[in-house]
């Protein structure tokens with residue numbers, strides 16, 4: 001990763017981490033990923049070919065304000081998110097505008113135009129069709145799935161049926177005891193990365 005990209009990603013992480021949701025107060029159900037932690041995982045994710053820069057198709061199941069999408073957009077070909085709550089998804093645009101201003105002022109890289117966020121239930125097949133129509137990528141063509149502990153068992157069941165063999169399901173928010181999901185192999189040598197990110201490969 002070149003220095004400008006590294007510094008830009010660090011700036012993105014810092015921007016969103018100052019605006020975390022749900023760590024305190026009533027919005028715990030939509031807690032935000034700590035992007036500095038994801039940043040700390042990034043070199044290893046690339047080294048282990050979990051992310052193939054410019055090639056990977058990424059999908060966040062329960063993307064909230066799209067912060068993980070924005071972070072990974074620099075590294076992947078396509079960054080797609082699905083969010084159930086409209087008011088949560090609505091925060092994406094204003095935050096992105098504010099971030100872009102800060103990035104530009106300080107000479108950092110702007111995020112690429114490869115982010116597509118959808119309102120709805122991640123398990124809804126008609127939404128998967130809508131994603132396919134918009135991006136030309138169906139659930140069976142994504143390389144990397146992500147969730148922050150939301151409905152991880154239901155999502156694993158869905159992906160066991162629909163995702164392609166070899167694709168990766170990353171679950172943020174796990175600790176030492178790592179669940180197993182039928183149809184997936186825990187990548188034990190990598191998990192939990194930074195003590196919090198577990199990786200599973202579709203068999």
Ligand SMILES: C[S@@+](CC[C@H](N)C(=O)[O-])C[C@H]1O[C@@H](n2cnc3c(N)ncnc32)[C@H](O)[C@@H]1O
Nearest residue numbers: 030031032033062063064082083084121122148
């Ligand atoms: C813990 S937050 C994580 C947000 C973001 N992915 C992150 O890591 O910062 C989980 C989000 O998933 C959403 N959600 C819950 N169930 C969902 C579903 N079935 N489909 C889409 N979004 C869902 C919630 O509304 C919430 O905004």
